Amino acid sequence: ALEDGLKKADADPSVKAVMICGENGKFSAGADIRGFSSPKTLGVALGPIVSLIESSEKPVVAAIEGVALGGGLEVALGCHYRVAHAKARMGLPEVTIGLLPGAEGTQRLPRLIGVPAALDMITTGKHIPATEALKLGLVDEIVEENTIEAAIRLANKVIGQPLGPRRLSLKPVPKLPNMEAFLQEAQVKVKRQARGFLAPELCFQAVQAATQRPFAEGVRRERELFQVLLSSGQAQALQYAFFAERAVHRWATPGGINLLFIIFDSILLLSLGLGTMGQGIVTSLVKANIPVVALEQNLEYLNKGRKAVMVLLEREAKKMEGGAQKLDFHNPARLQFTVDFNLLHDVDLVIEAVFENMALKKEIFHKLSNICKPGALLCTNTSALDIDEIASATSRPQQVIGTHFFSPAHVMRLLEIIYGRHTSPSAIATAMQLAKDMKKVGVVVGNCFGFVGNRMMFPYVEQAVFLLEEGSRPEAVDQVLEDFGFKIGPFRMSDLAGLDVGWRSRKGQGLTGPSLPAGSSARQRRGQRYSPLPDLLCERGRFGQKTGKGWYQYERAGGRTATPDPWIHGFLSQYRDTHRIETRYIDQEEILERCLFSLINEGFAILAEGIASGPEHLDVIYLNGYGWPKHRGGPMFYASTVGLPRVLAKLQKYSEAHPDVPKLRPSAFLKKLVAVGNAPLKEWMSYLSRQSPKL
Ligand SMILES: CCCCCCCC/C=C\C=C\CC(=O)SCCNC(=O)CCNC(=O)[C@H](O)C(C)(C)COP(=O)(O)OP(=O)(O)OC[C@H]1O[C@@H](n2cnc3c(N)ncnc32)[C@H](O)[C@@H]1OP(=O)(O)O
Numbered sequence: 213a214l215e216d217g218l219k220k221a222d223a224d225p226s227v228k229a230v231m232i233c234g235e236n237g238k239f240s241a242g243a244d245i246r247g248f249s250s251p252k253t254l255g256v257a258l259g260p261i262v263s264l265i266e267s268s269e270k271p272v273v274a275a276i277e278g279v280a281l282g283g284g285l286e287v288a289l290g291c292h293y294r295v296a297h298a299k300a301r302m303g304l305p306e307v308t309i310g311l312l313p314g315a316e317g318t319q320r321l322p323r324l325i326g327v328p329a330a331l332d333m334i335t336t337g338k339h340i341p342a343t344e345a346l347k348l349g350l351v352d353e354i355v356e357e358n359t360i361e362a363a364i365r366l367a368n369k370v371i372g373q374p375l376g377p378r379r380l381s382l383k384p385v386p387k388l389p390n391m392e393a394f395l396q397e398a399q400v401k402v403k404r405q406a407r408g409f410l411a412p413e414l415c416f417q418a419v420q421a422a423t424q425r426p427f428a429e430g431v432r433r434e435r436e437l438f439q440v441l442l443s444s445g446q447a448q449a450l451q452y453a454f455f456a457e458r459a460v461h462r463w464a465t466p467g468g469i470n471l472l473f474i475i476f477d478s479i480l481l482l483s484l485g486l487g488t489m490g491q492g493i494v495t496s497l498v499k500a501n502i503p504v505v506a507l508e509q510n511l512e513y514l515n516k517g518r519k520a521v522m523v524l525l526e527r528e529a530k531k532m533e534g535g536a537q538k539l540d541f542h543n544p545a546r547l548q549f550t551v552d553f554n555l556l557h558d559v560d561l562v563i564e565a566v567f568e569n570m571a572l573k574k575e576i577f578h579k580l581s582n583i584c585k586p587g588a589l590l591c592t593n594t595s596a597l598d599i600d601e602i603a604s605a606t607s608r609p610q611q612v613i614g615t616h617f618f619s620p621a622h623v624m625r626l627l628e629i630i631y632g633r634h635t636s637p638s639a640i641a642t643a644m645q646l647a648k649d650m651k652k653v654g655v656v657v658g659n660c661f662g663f664v665g666n667r668m669m670f671p672y673v674e675q676a677v678f679l680l681e682e683g684s685r686p687e688a689v690d691q692v693l694e695d696f697g698f699k700i701g702p703f704r705m706s707d708l709a710g711l712d713v714g715w716r717s718r719k720g721q722g723l724t725g726p727s728l729p730a731g732s733s734a735r736q737r738r739g740q741r742y743s744p745l746p747d748l749l750c751e752r753g754r755f756g757q758k759t760g761k762g763w764y765q766y767e768r769a770g771g772r773t774a775t776p777d778p779w780i781h782g783f784l785s786q787y788r789d790t791h792r793i794e795t796r797y798i799d800q801e802e803i804l805e806r807c808l809f810s811l812i813n814e815g816f817a818i819l820a821e822g823i824a825s826g827p828e829h830l831d832v833i834y835l836n837g838y839g840w841p842k843h844r845g846g847p848m849f850y851a852s853t854v855g856l857p858r859v860l861a862k863l864q865k866y867s868e869a870h871p872d873v874p875k876l877r878p879s880a881f882l883k884k885l886v887a888v889g890n891a892p893l894k895e896w897m898s899y900l901s902r903q904s905p906k907l
Pocket residue numbers: 240241242243244245246253256257258259279281282283284287305306309313314315455458459
């Protein structure tokens with residue numbers, strides 16, 4: 213249509229200028245992402261159309277409203293002038309779906325805004341607001357009112373003016389005094405952050421080509437690199453992740469009720485507990501423009517918490533400087549701190565974020581149930597505790613729901629929303645809407661120990677520790693998983709989170725500590741293999757980064773640079789001697805498979821139990837809360853790419869070698885999917901007899 217329209221305009225002498233706009237207040241979100249897997253759409257080459265726009269003898273003006281993304285922005289770059297609405301956003305987000313801007317965008321953008329800014333936009337895929345676009349010179353004008361009228365005005369004004377200087381393909385790339393050095397440094401940075409993710413590196417190469425070759429050759433290079441990405445498999449993983457994130461918004465009750473959201477005019481939120489989690493939650497709420505009251509049990513804790521929240525908010529405000537939105541946190545109507553429980557009467561929603569202790573949480577929920585107004589929703593921030601037990605302390609279990617935030621809560625996007633036996637659909641819908649308002653990805657899951665994310669994490673970490681018992685080292689295990697794409701491996705992660713957290717939980721479960729029955733075997737609990745290694749480290753005060761020693765050693769208590777620790781190596785070999793474990797060499801394949809396949813196996817068990825609605829939900833949780841590498845699409849998607857028969861065969865092999873490890877025993881659901889012929893991921897749930905989960 214664009215091509216036809218342009219040709220018609222060119223041929224019609226009564227047409228003096230052309231304006232391109234979108235429908236319904238949106239310029240364009242770019243190509244239909246689903247189309248990248250369809251051979252039909254791939255035949256549509258956008259580059260030549262962009263060139264056609266640029267070569268028009270009549271001025272072409274883009275009127276950008278809403279968004280101009282990907283192919284949409286490339287179309288605008290072909291235009292001679294760009295007018296944007298002040299609220300519009302622009303970007304080349306192809307990298308986030310595993311591609312690069314393949315319609316000449318990697319060649320035009322650096323010519324327009326310079327290499328550093330273009331590289332930043334193209335390798336990160338970030339969307340920038342119109343105000344920033346104006347500063348960069350990406351648009352010529354921004355308007356508050358009618359963009360289309362403004363674009364027509366500009367088109368009329370420029371009729372007859374020479375178009376050569378406005379054709380980006382004819383412009384040279386602006387020079388930098390130190391282009392070579394700049395590019396080298398940028399490439400190192402991109403590589404370091406990408407960890408096996410191809411698209412950022414290839415985006416870099418395409419922009420580099422713009423600095424080294426004439427336009428037409430740069431375009432050829434862009435096309436070659438685009439083809440590499442298209443067939444890499446990573447693009448499919450990222451495009452799956454894009455739609456998975458949107459699929460988790462859809463959920464239904466067994467009765468078929470599907471409330472997408474509840475609209476509320478204003479919420480007064482109460483955050484209870486101002487520890488690390490509470491501080492992050494309050495910061496996120498303020499950022500979402502939701503009025504908050506932060507409550508602590510005494511003035512000392514309150515003042516400490518207030519100070520920490522203010523530091524976080526100042527930092528956030530700084531980041532937002534120059535943007536359209538301002539953080540309003542000095543206004544008591546938006547944020548107040550109190551120790552007065554009477555304020556509970558007026559709040560619409562409470563997020564309790566106290567210490568992870570059932571007795572304490574029940575006491576608080578009992579109090580909340582008595583004080584809060586009848587409609588108030590009561591949320592508990594917990595990573596593993598039973599929502600039904602917490603709800604049992606109230607007279608309104610239908611309004612009790614789990615909201616598992618991830619640390620740091622003002623940064624991490626994931627919010628696990630856990631419904632209990634009595635939680636009402638409207639409570640779930642409200643929590644989902646809250647997640648959206650907080651710009652988080654809410655995923656609704658059922659109530660079980662560890663919910664989804666942590667429950668899948670337990671067997672992963674368990675395997676990592678068993679591998680140490682058998683002969684490996686923390687740094688070897690971490691290296692394999694970091695090479696796979698995780699930002700940090702399980703031992704660095706454990707040191708960061710604090711080993712004492714798990715120790716406390718194991719003591720609570722009677723797996724270690726004073727409540728462990730006398731005469732218990734050192735490496736067995738309840739008939740299953742158990743490794744006391746993490747407990748032994750904790751008994752020696754090695755809690756990780758906070759104490760300067762854990763699975764690694766650090767430069768000081770609170771230090772962040774992990775160095776392999778000879779003490780740990782000696783300790784492990786002594787441990788193996790004590791327990792007569794023969795040290796063996798464990799290769800990378802075994803490390804990877806035992807850690808990942810045990811996690812995936814638990815995912816299949818979770819699906820079969822109806823704890824999550826589908827594999828996409830598990831993947832979204834792992835991508836947004838556990839640092840699973842995006843270009844691998846999430847654990848369940850990864851399993852589908854490995855092939856379920858292979859995952860099953862490997863689990864069977866490891867399970868036979870370790871019969872006392874139940875988490876390596878293949879789940880019945882995985883076996884079923886293999887038996888029906890390696891069903892594709894989107895059909896998995898149809899093989900469960902209970903298709904609608906507990907939800
Ligand atoms: C003039 C352009 C011509 C294009 C010609 C095609 C030929 C190929 C040649 C060139 C190739 C170009 C490369 C690209 O353009 S790749 C695509 C680049 N664009 C993106 O990555 C944008 C992705 N979308 C978003 O960032 C957001 O969705 C946004 C547009 C900002 C809207 O956000 P929000 O308001 O929060 O809404 P949702 O995200 O929930 O989206 C609403 C529904 O729309 C679906 N959606 C959105 N964008 C796309 C897309 N590009 N392709 C397919 N579907 C898209 C999204 O899935 C939601 O639907 P549902 O709820 O059913 O899942």
